[in-house]
Amino acid sequence: MTTAVTTPKHGGTGGRTAVAARARQVVKAYGAGETRVVALDHVDVDIARGEFTAIMGPSGSGKSTLMHCLAGLDTVTGGQIFLHDTEITGLKDKKLTQLRRDRIGFIFQAFNLLPTLNALENITLPMDIAGRKPDAGWLQQVVETVGLADRLRHRPTQLSGGQQQRVAVARALAARPDIIFGDEPTGNLDSRAGAEVLGFLRRSVDELGQTIVMVTHDPVAASYADRVLYLADGRIVDEMTRPTAEAVLDRMKDFDARGRTS
Numbered sequence: 001m002t003t004a005v006t007t008p009k010h011g012g013t014g015g016r017t018a019v020a021a022r023a024r025q026v027v028k029a030y031g032a033g034e035t036r037v038v039a040l041d042h043v044d045v046d047i048a049r050g051e052f053t054a055i056m057g058p059s060g061s062g063k064s065t066l067m068h069c070l071a072g073l074d075t076v077t078g079g080q081i082f083l084h085d086t087e088i089t090g091l092k093d094k095k096l097t098q099l100r101r102d103r104i105g106f107i108f109q110a111f112n113l114l115p116t117l118n119a120l121e122n123i124t125l126p127m128d129i130a131g132r133k134p135d136a137g138w139l140q141q142v143v144e145t146v147g148l149a150d151r152l153r154h155r156p157t158q159l160s161g162g163q164q165q166r167v168a169v170a171r172a173l174a175a176r177p178d179i180i181f182g183d184e185p186t187g188n189l190d191s192r193a194g195a196e197v198l199g200f201l202r203r204s205v206d207e208l209g210q211t212i213v214m215v216t217h218d219p220v221a222a223s224y225a226d227r228v229l230y231l232a233d234g235r236i237v238d239e240m241t242r243p244t245a246e247a248v249l250d251r252m253k254d255f256d257a258r259g260r261t262s
């Protein structure tokens with residue numbers, strides 16, 4: 001597979017932008033009758049390839065649900081999800097599992113590393129399970145970019161929180177997925193370790209052409225992205241390109257004020 005990727009820094013407007021993931025009129029409802037909750041309410045979204053997108057919004061607004069649906073980790077109640085040109089809604093389990101394994105990376109808030117494996121073994125685990133041999137050159141590039149070259153033989157308990165999360169990021173990148181999703185990947189880190197991980201995510205977009213979608217509550221984290229999408233009550237209510245932490249914070253204050261008066 002060739003990856004001729006242009007890397008628009010902060011949302012290049014010129015030229016054709018390929019779409020890495022697409023949601024069309026996606027509805028996700030949980031439960032039935034009186035306990036029915038509509039977590040996503042006819043969401044349309046395009047995630048551009050080679051871009052870093054942040055998803056923000058109040059607790060319960062549907063951020064995790066949207067990401068899980070886009071990543072094929074959860075089914076939708078209505079609408080369609082596409083990864084590149086493949087519609088994943090309606091794919092059979094086996095095909096979906098395969099596609100997820102080959103094309104999607106997921107970074108969880110709580111790292112999800114295996115304690116008995118060292119850093120390198122954790123990074124290559126998904127490929128080992130899939131019976132794929134890691135590309136040695138790429139693996140080295142990923143390990144160097146995340147700054148873990150001298151920690152590869154350490155187990156998770158021997159690593160700092162930031163280093164553990166960088167292992168989780170390297171694991172997501174190692175299989176060269178088309179798109180990486182992170183649900184508050186820096187939520188458990190102090191600001192310094194968080195900055196390390198965010199700086200790395202930014203570089204993987206700029207230098208490796210990676211596509212990243214990240215949920216965050218933090219305006220500073222969002223400022224690393226090219227674009228911020230705002231969710232409220234299961235709908236996309238706003239977006240901002242080239243975000244700065246100040247602008248994101250101001251927008252959040254606006255939403256809070258509106259929320260209080262409505």
Ligand SMILES: Nc1ncnc2c1ncn2[C@@H]1O[C@H](COP(=O)(O)OP(=O)(O)OP(=O)(O)O)[C@@H](O)[C@H]1O
Nearest residue numbers: 030031037038039058059060061062063064065066
């Ligand atoms: N498995 C489930 N069963 C029932 N309701 C659910 C389920 N998962 C999520 N919900 C509901 O769907 C809505 C959206 O949840 P979601 O987890 O996507 O929110 P979120 O924006 O990620 O919030 P947070 O910032 O707190 O993580 C919430 O009202 C939640 O209660």
Ligand SMILES: [Mg+2]
Nearest residue numbers: 063064065183
């Ligand atoms: Mg969530």
